[in-house]
Amino acid sequence: MSVLNSDAEALLRERLQTHELRVTPNRLAVFRALLQSARPLSVPELATHLSDDGLSVPTLYRIMEVFSAIGVTHPVLVDHQSVGYELREPFRSHHDHLVCSACGRVVDLYNCDLTEAMAQLGRDNQCRVNFHQVELHGLCADCAAVKGAEVARG
Amino acid sequence: MSVLNSDAEALLRERLQTHELRVTPNRLAVFRALLQSARPLSVPELATHLSDDGLSVPTLYRIMEVFSAIGVTHPVLVDHQSVGYELREPFRSHHDHLVCSACGRVVDLYNCDLTEAMAQLGRDNQCRVNFHQVELHGLCADCAAVKGAEVARG
DNA sequence: CTGCAGATGCAAGTTTATTTCATGTGCGGC
DNA sequence: GCCGCACATGAAATAAACTTGCATCTGCAG
Numbered sequence: 615m616s617v618l619n620s621d622a623e624a625l626l627r628e629r630l631q632t633h634e635l636r637v638t639p640n641r642l643a644v645f646r647a648l649l650q651s652a653r654p655l656s657v658p659e660l661a662t663h664l665s666d667d668g669l670s671v672p673t674l675y676r677i678m679e680v681f682s683a684i685g686v687t688h689p690v691l692v693d694h695q696s697v698g699y700e701l702r703e704p705f706r707s708h709h710d711h712l713v714c715s716a717c718g719r720v721v722d723l724y725n726c727d728l729t730e731a732m733a734q735l736g737r738d739n740q741c742r743v744n745f746h747q748v749e750l751h752g753l754c755a756d757c758a759a760v761k762g763a764e765v766a767r768g
Numbered sequence: 769m770s771v772l773n774s775d776a777e778a779l780l781r782e783r784l785q786t787h788e789l790r791v792t793p794n795r796l797a798v799f800r801a802l803l804q805s806a807r808p809l810s811v812p813e814l815a816t817h818l819s820d821d822g823l824s825v826p827t828l829y830r831i832m833e834v835f836s837a838i839g840v841t842h843p844v845l846v847d848h849q850s851v852g853y854e855l856r857e858p859f860r861s862h863h864d865h866l867v868c869s870a871c872g873r874v875v876d877l878y879n880c881d882l883t884e885a886m887a888q889l890g891r892d893n894q895c896r897v898n899f900h901q902v903e904l905h906g907l908c909a910d911c912a913a914v915k916g917a918e919v920a921r922g
Numbered sequence: 923c924t925g926c927a928g929a930t931g932c933a934a935g936t937t938t939a940t941t942t943c944a945t946g947t948g949c950g951g952c
Numbered sequence: 953g954c955c956g957c958a959c960a961t962g963a964a965a966t967a968a969a970c971t972t973g974c975a976t977c978t979g980c981a982g
């Protein structure tokens with residue numbers, strides 16, 4: 615985490631107010647759900663998680679639209695088929711993803727030092743790069759271990 | 769392109785036969801549509817493009833499932849909201865994407881030399897990397913030029 | 923050419939996403 | 953503090969996207 619959870623909400627308040635948007639219980643609830651989740655959440659998943667709070671589905675779509683517009687979240691492809699949302703910096707520290715082709719899980723990869731490589735790629739194409747998002751496809755640590763054992767057994 | 773279009777179909781035939789799957793007019797039609805498209809296509813888009821061929825929607829979903837299973841295509845997030853399909857190597861040469869925050873276009877970036885950086889990132893996380901997919905966010909060449917001019921004018 | 927497993931279309935069903943509109947509420951101003 | 957208005961929300965209806973079941977058709981091996 616790049617910020618304490620208690621501070622993250624203050625940051626969200628600030629971000630909303632900058633854009634003349636209101637700080638509502640619903641928006642806070644969605645934000646907290648995303649903060650606590652280890653992986654991107656889709657709208658249907660959010661609907662399940664937040665059913666107690668009585669959040670309606672249309673509201674969830676609207677909130678995700680707002681959050682993405684003001685840079686609080688960004689969408690990620692989950693399970694090769696559905697759209698999930700994930701907090702962006704500085705609400706959550708930057709990381710990239712590995713999609714495991716064996717078990718389908720999306721694993722967060724930290725300690726990525728690709729900023730310079732990305733900037734270079736941008737320069738090579740006359741583009742200006744603000745941020746990057748990398749998705750690796752392969753085997754996660756668990757599945758790679760199993761595969762390794764299989765190979766060893768023959 | 770990493771292969772001539774005329775050879776690409778032969779390659780597809782081979783790939784299908786390896787998996788004991790049939791070479792059908794429908795599968796060829798979808799393949800050609802993806803070959804000709806400069807960007808990933810979603811199932812609804814494919815349905816529109818191929819309406820003349822009388823391809824039914826369930827068939828399209830089934831074909832995309834097959835293509836993804838045998839590594840002909842892979843899914844990509846399009847317009848921040850829907851799932852599109854794109855040919856993989858060797859049907860189409862590897863490239864990454866830049867999403868322009870100004871005009872919204874998705875620009876293909878070739879000449880990317882990130883393989884080693886990606887492999888390292890995988891090693892750091894005990895993962896095995898098969899391929900990567902990078903999405904840069906920023907300004908495309910056109911918009912960057914305009915922005916540069918604006919700054920120069922003051 | 924023939925048979926059969928795989929592929930397809932159609933129709934129905936289910937889930938996911940969007941729109942409309944009346945009601946409720948955050949928050950700026952008094 | 954409390955008032956009021958514009959933004960936010962929920963419920964219901966609608967539309968779009970995705971699945972499933974089943975009967976028919978067809979690629980292709982023999």
